[in-house]
Structures are given as structure tokens and as C-alpha cells.
Amino acid sequence: MRQGLRVVGHAIRTEPRIFTGAVLASSVYGIMTVGSSWALGWATENAVLPAFRDGRATTGTLVTAVLLIVGVAVLKAAGVIGRRVLAGIMQYRMQARSRREVTRQYLRLPLAWHHRHPTGQLLSNASSDAEAAWAPLAPLPMAVGVVVMLVTAAVAIVLVDPMLALVGFLIFPAIAVLNLVYQRRLSPLAMRAQQLRAEVSEIAHESFDGALVVKTLGREDAEAVRFQAKADELRDANIAVGRIRGLFDPLLEALPTLGVLAVLLFGSIRLAAGDVSPGDLIQVSYLFTLLAFPIRALGWVLAEMPRSVVGWTRVQDVLNASGSMEYGPARLNAGGPARLEVRGLAYGYSADAPVLSGVDFQVRPGRTVAIVGPTGSGKSTLTQLLVRLIDPDRGQVLLDGVDLREVAKGEVSTAASLVPQQTFLFDDTVRGNLTLGTGGGEPVPDERIWAALRLAQAEGFVSALPNNLDTRVGERGATLSGGQRQRLALARALVRTPRLLILDDATSSVDAQVESRILSGLREGSPDSTVIVVAYRMATIALADEVVYLEHGRVADRGPHDVLLARCEGYRNLVTAYERAESERAALDADEGIVA
Numbered sequence: 001m002r003q004g005l006r007v008v009g010h011a012i013r014t015e016p017r018i019f020t021g022a023v024l025a026s027s028v029y030g031i032m033t034v035g036s037s038w039a040l041g042w043a044t045e046n047a048v049l050p051a052f053r054d055g056r057a058t059t060g061t062l063v064t065a066v067l068l069i070v071g072v073a074v075l076k077a078a079g080v081i082g083r084r085v086l087a088g089i090m091q092y093r094m095q096a097r098s099r100r101e102v103t104r105q106y107l108r109l110p111l112a113w114h115h116r117h118p119t120g121q122l123l124s125n126a127s128s129d130a131e132a133a134w135a136p137l138a139p140l141p142m143a144v145g146v147v148v149m150l151v152t153a154a155v156a157i158v159l160v161d162p163m164l165a166l167v168g169f170l171i172f173p174a175i176a177v178l179n180l181v182y183q184r185r186l187s188p189l190a191m192r193a194q195q196l197r198a199e200v201s202e203i204a205h206e207s208f209d210g211a212l213v214v215k216t217l218g219r220e221d222a223e224a225v226r227f228q229a230k231a232d233e234l235r236d237a238n239i240a241v242g243r244i245r246g247l248f249d250p251l252l253e254a255l256p257t258l259g260v261l262a263v264l265l266f267g268s269i270r271l272a273a274g275d276v277s278p279g280d281l282i283q284v285s286y287l288f289t290l291l292a293f294p295i296r297a298l299g300w301v302l303a304e305m306p307r308s309v310v311g312w313t314r315v316q317d318v319l320n321a322s323g324s325m326e327y328g329p330a331r332l333n334a335g336g337p338a339r340l341e342v343r344g345l346a347y348g349y350s351a352d353a354p355v356l357s358g359v360d361f362q363v364r365p366g367r368t369v370a371i372v373g374p375t376g377s378g379k380s381t382l383t384q385l386l387v388r389l390i391d392p393d394r395g396q397v398l399l400d401g402v403d404l405r406e407v408a409k410g411e412v413s414t415a416a417s418l419v420p421q422q423t424f425l426f427d428d429t430v431r432g433n434l435t436l437g438t439g440g441g442e443p444v445p446d447e448r449i450w451a452a453l454r455l456a457q458a459e460g461f462v463s464a465l466p467n468n469l470d471t472r473v474g475e476r477g478a479t480l481s482g483g484q485r486q487r488l489a490l491a492r493a494l495v496r497t498p499r500l501l502i503l504d505d506a507t508s509s510v511d512a513q514v515e516s517r518i519l520s521g522l523r524e525g526s527p528d529s530t531v532i533v534v535a536y537r538m539a540t541i542a543l544a545d546e547v548v549y550l551e552h553g554r555v556a557d558r559g560p561h562d563v564l565l566a567r568c569e570g571y572r573n574l575v576t577a578y579e580r581a582e583s584e585r586a587a588l589d590a591d592e593g594i595v596a
Contacts, residue, residue: 004136004305007312011094011137018090019141025082026145031152032076038156039068044282083142091137098130102318110325111389115349120202125318128197132311139300147298153287160280160287167266171259175252182248182302189244190306193237194314200230241307260288325391328406332415337365337530338399338499340386345395347381355381356553359395363546368522368531370541370561373550374574379534380421382550383504386532387418399500417493419506423485425477430462431469433477434492444495452494455521457514458487483514490518503533519543538575547571 012019043065050061102125106114114122157165207223267281332338340363348354356378363369371379384390385397388404397404404412425433434452435444449469453459461484465471477485490506501522516539522531535541542561549557549564549571557568564571 003309003312007133007308008136008140011090011134011140014097015090015093018086018093022083022086022090022141023144025079025086026142027079028145029076029079029083029142030145030147030150032072032079036069036072036076039065039072040282040286042068044278079145083145087138087141090141091134094134094137095130098133098315099126102126102130102315105319105321108325109321110391111384112349112391113321118202118206120200120205121198122318123205124194124198124201125314128201129194129311129314132194132307133315134308135311136301136304136308139304143298143301157284157287160284161267161270161275163270163275164263164267164284167259167262170262171255174255178248178251178255182244186241186244186248187306187309189237189241191310193234193241194307194310196230196234196237198314200227200234203227203230256288260285263288325388326405327409328403329408330402330406330411331408332402332411333400333499335528336499337367337528338415339363339365339401340500340530340532341396341398341401342386343396343398345382345385345392345397347378347385347390347392354553356385356392359550359553359555361548361555361558363530363532365530366528367545368519368533368543370544370547371532371534371550372536372541372547372571372575373556374570377550378553379550380504383418383420383502383532383534386500386502387416388412389418414496415498416500416502417496417498418502419486419489419493419504421505423477423482423489423506425473425480425485425488427472427475429467429470429472430465430488433473433488434469434495436492449491449495452491453487455494455518456487456491457518457521458484458491462488487518498529501529501531503531503535505534505536516540516543536575541575 046061046065106122106126154165154169203226207227264281264285267284271278271281342359342361345356345359346354347356359378359382361369371382373379381390385392388397388407391405399407399412399415426436431449434449446469450459453462462468462471473479473488477488480488486506490503493501519533519540520543522529533540533544535544538561541547544561547558547561547564548555549568551570557564557571565575566572
């Protein structure tokens, strides 16, 4: 309950004006609801009873009674409208604010943090958790406003007959006990249900993201079973929550009704004794009937509290996550190829699993360096460190002699571009994908886009698209081949005219001839870029000025390709393995042709 009140208090401090307006509107509704009982009692005493007793009623009395009842009803309706509109605005604004805060935090947190958290959980934090956190805000202004009605009704009951009030007020301790039991039973169930929502979202995202693998391996039924199992767990958890709420709501509504019955029973005794008048008994009974609504409204807030606390806790776990990158004031040089230096670099995704250790090398401006190594040697991790997607555990990455951790925000992304292994294209046009984040708000000239496409050997197929640069490529570039997607990703990096260009096996889906033309074009057409390329093919590696050979997360050797080929056995075995495989495949194809 304390945590729930803190969540509610945060919302009130964030949106004080809207909340105040909603509470005032709800208070008008509450006061007019109590006022309707007074109007009903006045009409009973001055119009209804005289009419039965004397057989007539004056016109003035009837008009007054009608005006009182209609006026109260109009003000009551105005309070309902104001309360609902303002409560809805407050709830949706808080949900939108939480989603923006969570999304901004995702963008601030380093890539290493994202590696530790499943995508489905992150989606759940920004959607269902943000929604659940502020679920009590819809009934909250009404609940706070009807407290006025509750107090007003209670005072009116006491003023009419303190003895009847004492009998009726016995329901409040019963409500407190009921709420305590409800909160303790529901909180762990709500926590489990909210966690399962994230797990269901995670499985769905994983299945959709890996749809190609699922279908090619014939795993559709297995994936459906996996999803169904988790969905069934979520269903059962929601049913458990609903079962508790299903018991709580009827009991909460029954208590005021029992109070009314007790008041009627005790009041009839006092009426027979002449201690109260019929009008007073009707007024008190009606006021106790009204008490059922504010109690119910408070129950709606209390019913949402456990789920709200769970959602709030999960959102705060993201907002309070540590590891956001710190930036310094340093600026990088404005033009020319970058000078890169790596000193004693070490990194591991966990303390007991180092990926890189003691990596040292330098790259002079304008040079092309190939990073070569067996699978798992840390090449992709190194490329992420070079553009500061993650920070090293030890050591430094220096660009133009400046540690990347001392560079101002935005400077690294302006100076360096990484084309990763896994190509990602947005569901946008070719132009939209290539000019993403460039131009400083100004449109990028088409000449610059076509120049980048020529360097990436993509000009031909883009020209053949139905609308050229304005052709939509589909989600993740689904309308293009793997090699075409890679070339567009490379062109996207080249449009930015980076001073440091890093290619992490970025041409693996294109054939060797196209790859050779791309790298030759980069050497000749990008004189203002220092190029780091992660490669496997010998023809590609041979185009580099220097090779850095990684093995077990360390620099095992470095130097020109021919020198390493002669002196480093591990390097020689690795780079010639691809050529041997290609030769064997070509020989096998030739033999099959002869047999045919």
C-alpha cells in the first residue's frame, strides 16, 4: 500500500493542475449526490407527505422540488464529465511520459546493457508495464473526490441520528480488514502475471524475428507449442488474479449493502419508538446507499494498486539502471582520415569470460587494415569498441590521440561509421535508409547519394528499382537480396563521409569479384577515410596495407599479408582454408560436369 501511494503521489506531483481539476469535478459530483438526498428528503417532507395527508400540494412547492432535483442532476452530470475527461487525460499523459522516459533510457544505456536484457522484456517495459503503472489514475480522482461525498454523507448521517450512524459505520473496520487480505493475496500473483507478459512478448518477438530459421527447419509446430505453453501460464496467472479480484469486488459491494440493511432494521425500531421521523429514516437510508459508491470507487483504486506497483517497479528498474555512458568535452579533428590507436584493450561480457585481452595496434591516417582471426577471437567485439558502442574493461581506444571516453557526445558517430555483420534496413525508401541521420536537417544531395552507391557497387541495382531512390525496401529490406542489403548498408556509411570506416565482415553476402571492386573503390574513392575491415577471403585481405591477426582475444601477429602468410602458421592455415574450400568445390563441380 505504501508503494502504491508513492506511485500515486508521483503522478499527482507531475500533473497537479489536471489532478486538481479532476478532483474538483469529482467533488462537485459527490456533493451533488449527497445534495440529491437532501433534495429528496425536502421533497418528501414538503411535497409528498402533505399530498398524501391533505390530498393536495401547492404549485410553488412542486416547482421548487422539481427545480431542486433537476438542478442537482445537472451539476452532478457536469461533475461526471469533468472527472472522466480530466482523469483520462492525466492517465494517458503519465503513460506517454513513462514510455518516453523508458525509450530515452534505452538509447542512453550502452550496448552491453542491452546484451543482458531480452528484447521482449524491453518491449514489455515500454508498453504493458508503463500502462499498468498508471492504471489507478483513471478511478483515482473519482475516489479522492467521493471522499468529500463520504465525509459529507457521514456528517449528515451523524447530524440526523448519531445512533444510526454508529450502527452503519461498523462497515469501515470490515472494509480495512478485507483490503489488507486482498493486497497480500494479490500482489505476488500480479507480479507473476506481469513477468509472464514480458516472457510471452519475448517468445513472440524471437519467433517472428527468426521466422526464416523456423520455417526452413520445419519448427512451426514446435514454436507454436513453445508459445502456447507460456501463453497458458499467462492465462492461468491472469485467471488467478481475476479469481482474487472476483472475490474482492462482490465482498466490497456487499459490505455497504449490509450496512444499509442494519440501518433499516435498527431505524425501523427507532421509528416505531418515535425517535426518528419517516423523512429522517429515508434520508439516512439513502445516504448509506450513497456510501456504497465511494467505497466501491476506493475499491477500484485499491484493486489496481498491486498491478500498478509491479509495473512501476519494472519501469523504475530500467530508469535506475546503471551503465549509461559518460562523455567528456573533447572535440575531434574536423577533416582528413583519422589516426587510430588501441592500447592494452581488454573486454569481457562477464567477469569469467574475457573476449579481448591486451590488444595493442596503431593505424596511420588513410591506411586500410584488415582484422583477421578465427571465429570467437573477438573481432566483432573489437569493432564495437572502436566506435564506442561499448566501453572497455581496461585499456584505451584513441582517435586522433583522444580517448573516446573523453570525447563529447555525438563526436564519435560523426567521425566514424560501422557497417556490422547483421545488416538492418528500415521499412523506408532507399533514400530514407541511406540518408538516415545525415545532413543536419538539410536534405542530402542526390549526387552525394549516387556517389556512395557507386563506391558500394550498388548503383546498378538501385537504378533498376521501380522508383530508384524512392523505392521502399520493405521491413528489414525484405524485397532485396542479402548482398543488396549489405551494399546499401555500406553506402549508408559512405554517405556520411566518415574519417574512420569499419567494415565487420560487411561484404560476406556478395561474391568475391564484387567484394574486390568495393574494396578497391574504397582505396581509390575514399582518400579521406581510414578503413578497418574484418575479412576472411584472401583476395580481400591482400588489398589491405596491413593485417592484424587475432587469436584467443589477443594480437598474435601483425604486418603485411605476404609476411604473415610466410611466418605465421595460424594465419596461413586460416586464410588459405577458404581458398582450399573454393578450389575443392570447383573441382567437384568440374568432375560432375565430366560425368554428365
